[in-house]
Amino acid sequence: MKNRSNILTIDQEQGIAIVTLNNPGEKVNKLSEELIEEFSVTCDSLEQDPRVEGVLLMSGKEENFIAGADIGMFKARETAHELAELSRVGHQILLRVEHFAKPFVVAIHGSCMGGGTELALACHYRIVSDHPSTKIALPEVKLGLLPGMGGTQRLPALIGIQKSLPYLLTGRNIYPRQAKRNGFADEVVHRHGLKEAGIRAAKKLAGGTFVRKDRRSLAEKALEGNPATRALIFAQARKQTLAQTKGNYPAAMKIIDSVEYRYKHGFVKGMDNESKLFGELAVSPESRALVQLFFGMTHAKNNPMENRVRPVETIAVLGAGLMGAGIAEVSAEQGYRVWLKDQTADRALKGKAQIDENLLSKVEKRILNPMDRDRQLSRIHTTDSYDGFGRIDLVIEAVFEDLELKRSIVKEVQRESGSSTIFASNTSSLPISEIAAGARYPGNIIGMHYFSPVQKMPLLEIIKTPKTKQWVLATAYDVGVKQGKTVIVVNDGPGFYTTRILAPFMNEALLLLEEGASVEQLESTMKQFGFPVGPIALFDEVGIDVGAHVSEVLGALFRERGAKTSSKAAELAEAGYLGRKNGKGFYLYPSGKGKKKKVNRAIYSYFGGEKRKKFTPEEIQSRMALMMVNEAVLCLQEEILLSAGDGDLGAILGLGFPPFLGGPFRYIDREGAASVCSALEKLQSKHGDRFRPAEMLQEMASSGKAFYD
Numbered sequence: 060m061k062n063r064s065n066i067l068t069i070d071q072e073q074g075i076a077i078v079t080l081n082n083p084g085e086k087v088n089k090l091s092e093e094l095i096e097e098f099s100v101t102c103d104s105l106e107q108d109p110r111v112e113g114v115l116l117m118s119g120k121e122e123n124f125i126a127g128a129d130i131g132m133f134k135a136r137e138t139a140h141e142l143a144e145l146s147r148v149g150h151q152i153l154l155r156v157e158h159f160a161k162p163f164v165v166a167i168h169g170s171c172m173g174g175g176t177e178l179a180l181a182c183h184y185r186i187v188s189d190h191p192s193t194k195i196a197l198p199e200v201k202l203g204l205l206p207g208m209g210g211t212q213r214l215p216a217l218i219g220i221q222k223s224l225p226y227l228l229t230g231r232n233i234y235p236r237q238a239k240r241n242g243f244a245d246e247v248v249h250r251h252g253l254k255e256a257g258i259r260a261a262k263k264l265a266g267g268t269f270v271r272k273d274r275r276s277l278a279e280k281a282l283e284g285n286p287a288t289r290a291l292i293f294a295q296a297r298k299q300t301l302a303q304t305k306g307n308y309p310a311a312m313k314i315i316d317s318v319e320y321r322y323k324h325g326f327v328k329g330m331d332n333e334s335k336l337f338g339e340l341a342v343s344p345e346s347r348a349l350v351q352l353f354f355g356m357t358h359a360k361n362n363p364m365e366n367r368v369r370p371v372e373t374i375a376v377l378g379a380g381l382m383g384a385g386i387a388e389v390s391a392e393q394g395y396r397v398w399l400k401d402q403t404a405d406r407a408l409k410g411k412a413q414i415d416e417n418l419l420s421k422v423e424k425r426i427l428n429p430m431d432r433d434r435q436l437s438r439i440h441t442t443d444s445y446d447g448f449g450r451i452d453l454v455i456e457a458v459f460e461d462l463e464l465k466r467s468i469v470k471e472v473q474r475e476s477g478s479s480t481i482f483a484s485n486t487s488s489l490p491i492s493e494i495a496a497g498a499r500y501p502g503n504i505i506g507m508h509y510f511s512p513v514q515k516m517p518l519l520e521i522i523k524t525p526k527t528k529q530w531v532l533a534t535a536y537d538v539g540v541k542q543g544k545t546v547i548v549v550n551d552g553p554g555f556y557t558t559r560i561l562a563p564f565m566n567e568a569l570l571l572l573e574e575g576a577s578v579e580q581l582e583s584t585m586k587q588f589g590f591p592v593g594p595i596a597l598f599d600e601v602g603i604d605v606g607a608h609v610s611e612v613l614g615a616l617f618r619e620r621g622a623k624t625s626s627k628a629a630e631l632a633e634a635g636y637l638g639r640k641n642g643k644g645f646y647l648y649p650s651g652k653g654k655k656k657k658v659n660r661a662i663y664s665y666f667g668g669e670k671r672k673k674f675t676p677e678e679i680q681s682r683m684a685l686m687m688v689n690e691a692v693l694c695l696q697e698e699i700l701l702s703a704g705d706g707d708l709g710a711i712l713g714l715g716f717p718p719f720l721g722g723p724f725r726y727i728d729r730e731g732a733a734s735v736c737s738a739l740e741k742l743q744s745k746h747g748d749r750f751r752p753a754e755m756l757q758e759m760a761s762s763g764k765a766f767y768d
Contacts, residue, residue: 074112075261076105081119087126090174095152102155113162113261124167125175143338146207153181162264166253171195177208184260188250189235191431198230203310203346207337211317212329218242219275220283227314236425242274293319305587348721355704359545364533371452379410383457385513388414389542391438400442407441448475457485465494473499481531483507488558488612491551492524502528505535510713518712519544524551547705554613557713560690562613567686568594569625577671578658584679589717595645599638607632621748691723692753703766724766736760
């Protein structure tokens with residue numbers, strides 16, 4: 060039997076129908092309405108065919124199973140009722156799979172997300188490949204949604220409430236060995252053995268010889284099996300979730316509600332309730348903002364200059380500190396050959412040792428297998444000289460923020476390399492044009508601003524100058540995407556975009572401290588607003604000395620506009636308060652495992668003494684958030700930013716602007732330009748011209764226009 064349709068291919072081996080899913084013309088498979096309809100017809104045909112003993116579902120894509128549901132289905136529906144009905148349609152097809160009269164086996168290789176995971180949960184047997192690219196998740200919470208195709212019902216039933224809630228509430232990945240250990244996967248095999256293993260499994264199930272083992276511990280079974288202790292599990296989950304989300308992400312709480320409802324009222328009513336909650340969440344402003352963020356990130360993965368990209372095989376990273384080592388690690392992970400250079404061989408080796416430590420940690424967590432760890436590490440070559448730099452395609456400089464040092468490095472590199480080598484500076488504030496001054500090949504110089512820690516932070520801010528060649532920009536963009544980053548491109552200028560909007564935000568925190576605010580109130584109030592970390596903790600993480608340097612670079616720009624700038628960062632750095640890097644900043648960082656940081660009370664001597672006063676949360680939030688928002692508009696007005704969309708991506712992914720608010724520009728659209736402008740004018744009358752609304756914002760307030768349609 061062989062049947063070929065638009066999306067599904069059906070072959071038969073040994074009495075097992077092998078259904079291959081392959082969206083034509085797409086890089087990834089998605090669950091679409093077309094696929095759901097075709098899948099339903101296929102199930103009817105296979106169930107009625109007497110030659111078919113069982114079904115094996117596989118992907119025809121090289122690196123993914125199903126990347127999730129087609130988000131476009133949500134865009135086509137506007138009401139909670141319509142979206143709840145969409146969820147119920149999904150339920151019907153997966154119930155069709157779950158109740159299929161013959162064994163239904165799924166073989167997963169690569170990315171299996173959202174609806175793909177929910178489809179796998181409905182199957183009778185799950186096999187996953189042991190490849191590092193294989194990862195399984197229910198990431199709907201990141202879109203302000205809950206899994207709407209039975210995920211909140213079937214995952215807890217399969218692996219237990221306590222094991223499933225962390226995956227449902229964070230959207231984090233389940234890797235192959237974790238999947239086998241927690242009970243999601245029945246088998247883990249080599250990618251090339253998936254089909255054979257699937258056929259064997261289907262025949263085994265058809266023979267009635269398979270009994271799934273409950274992989275929960277005795278304690279988990281006892282706690283989850285008793286209604287009273289089960290209620291305690293859900294109560295604790297709500298308490299922890301509220302502490303983390305501050306009530307800003309309603310999806311997380313509704314996920315807990317959905318799981319608990321199933322245990323109180325049964326599977327059938329639980330499924331219907333899941334659909335209802337899905338519809339409610341899908342029309343919430345938080346979900347709308349997060350879905351638009353998803354679309355923005357997806358769009359940024361497509362290089363608009365793809366036809367100008369030149370091949371990059373070897374990357375040199377200059378500076379083997381935390382930033383440089385991080386850039387080297389994400390580059391080697393994607394198959395690039397990397398030269399890690401520092402002033403001495405020992406420093407370069409120390410950087411490589413740090414990478415090795417990170418990779419070993421992944422092996423211990425079973426995210427990476429030992430062979431792939433060895434392969435990645437073997438791609439990194441340490442050096443203390445420029446010998447052989449003529450063979451380097453891209454040089455990424457990640458040394459200290461000193462203009463003359465960076466200029467001298469440009470000259471040294473371009474003396475040893477040729478006109479085909481790109482030089483990228485990882486500076487966070489120095490204008491790229493100034494770094495390129497006097498360069499032999501100024502058109503080859505670009506900014507590639509990574510964020511720390513590089514391995515985790517998703518943003519890459521690329522800075523182009525008027526002289527940057529198009530192929531250089533296109534190639535840098537391509538490398539960033541391959542490194543797994545969401546890329547935005549901005550024009551050159553002091554601080555570019557992200558550092559420029561962060562600087563006044565941090566400056567306002569210092570001014571509030573000078574006025575008597577406490578570290579504790581600033582931190583808790585801005586976290587309540589939605590920032591993942593408070594501004595004072597961020598100061599310590601970035602480094603107070605770095606903050607002082609940025610203030611020096613950008614101070615003149617802000618003072619020209621009549622802004623009041625604080626000199627406290629420079630005073631603190633001069634006194635030896637550097638932050639986490641030396642264990643002493645706004646916080647003290649005691650050595651020893653498990654010891655927590657605490658507020659450094661001595662720091663208040665620089666801010667008027669120990670006595671602190673209370674501010675209203677609204678004043679702190681409006682002063683700090685609107686300072687960042689207004690500066691973002693100024694960056695768009697001055698054409699540092701190329702689009703509002705890039706501005707929102709940069710603020711959220713690089714600086715932690717609350718994702719549920721959509722970024723500075725979607726925040727303005729949500730609140731209304733007139734309302735934001737009025738709030739800034741009130742702050743201006745009280746605190747001075749640093750709060751003067753940007754001209755573009757004033758114009759939009761007058762015209763009633765928005766940044767987005």
